[in-house]
Amino acid sequence: MTTVGLAVTDGMLHFELALACEVFGGNPPNGVTGPWYRLSLCGPGPVRVGRFSMEPDHGLDHLSRVDTVIVPGWAEIGQDPPAELVDAVRTAHEAGARVASLCTGAFVLAAAGLLDGHRATTHWAHTQELTERHPRVRVDPDVLYVDNGSVLTSAGKAAAMDLCLHLVRLDHGSSIANTLARRLVVPPHRDGGQAQFVTTPVPAPGSHPLAGLFPWVLQRLDQPLTVEDLAREARMSSRHLGRHFRSVTGTTPLQWLHTQRIRHAQELLETTDDTVDTIASATGMGTATTLRRHFHRTVGVPPDAYRRTFRSRSLPGPEGGDGYETLMP
Known part of the structure; x- marks a missing residue:
């Protein structure tokens, strides 16, 4: 079974958080014969996401015991992300976890040093700031997501869904990913290299x-x-x-x-x-x-x-x- 830890703290963007919960925490799509994902919400305690509050299942230290860590968008990009979140994500990666950021969650991965020397992306409106704050990251503003193997980053909003489906495709194959996409009523595949801004996406x-x-x-x-x-x-x-x-x-x-x-x-x-x-x-x-x-x-x-x-x-x-x-x- 692939265990997924969703890193949650105050200031996370609720759209990306809900999207990851739907993909990795929902029922498996038709055709899945083996184990599906087991999702855990991992945070420092009760957290506020947008207008809502939630109680995580585990502390941030649990991230080091999952197969895949998902870091949703981070709202306060003008501030440094919480040190305990950065440390937990870094520790999880060092323990062998695959780490993926959605939208501005890339700022957390960059602060953890996971993007140094690597190509990465984030929401097009914040790529310049990511470049300026983390000059060792090779920021690509013109793609939907970037897969570096154990570290993945996506652009904003709909591109976060593209990256989540990409992870499902890697783990379970194209047929299952396409079935899930149909259930979610989204395009089954948009290549990561596609431009972020398309007139008719x-x-x-x-x-x-x-x-x-x-x-x-x-x-x-x-x-x-x-x-x-x-x-x-x-x-x-x-x-x-x-x-x-x-x-x-x-x-x-x-x-x-x-x-x-x-x-x-x-x-x-x-x-x-x-x-x-x-x-x-x-x-x-x-x-x-x-x-x-x-x-x-x-x-x-x-x-x-x-x-x-x-x-x-x-x-x-x-x-x-x-x-x-x-x-x-």
């Missing part, structure tokens, strides 16, 4: 010029599609297609297509016994060599290692662990 079906193009492409991922093919299907010039893609998805047509191919490859690796050659053909990558190169570059491990990770996640790990193996270097 979550387009409603039929509300944008590419609404009919997306399903058409997803049904033809095994084909060698080009930008010209997409433009022809969308009945617009390649230049106009690029503008619409940037507006709707925050990325280019080719990068979006590449992401869909990799996602489909992940699903096939998780759910089938198809060879890498077969999956390369089914995802339009052509050859196993090409798939391995792009998959490793995007996901962080080769396809074979990715498959072994998800095939072994149900096996007991050392000292009663869940057998989880990180997918990022």
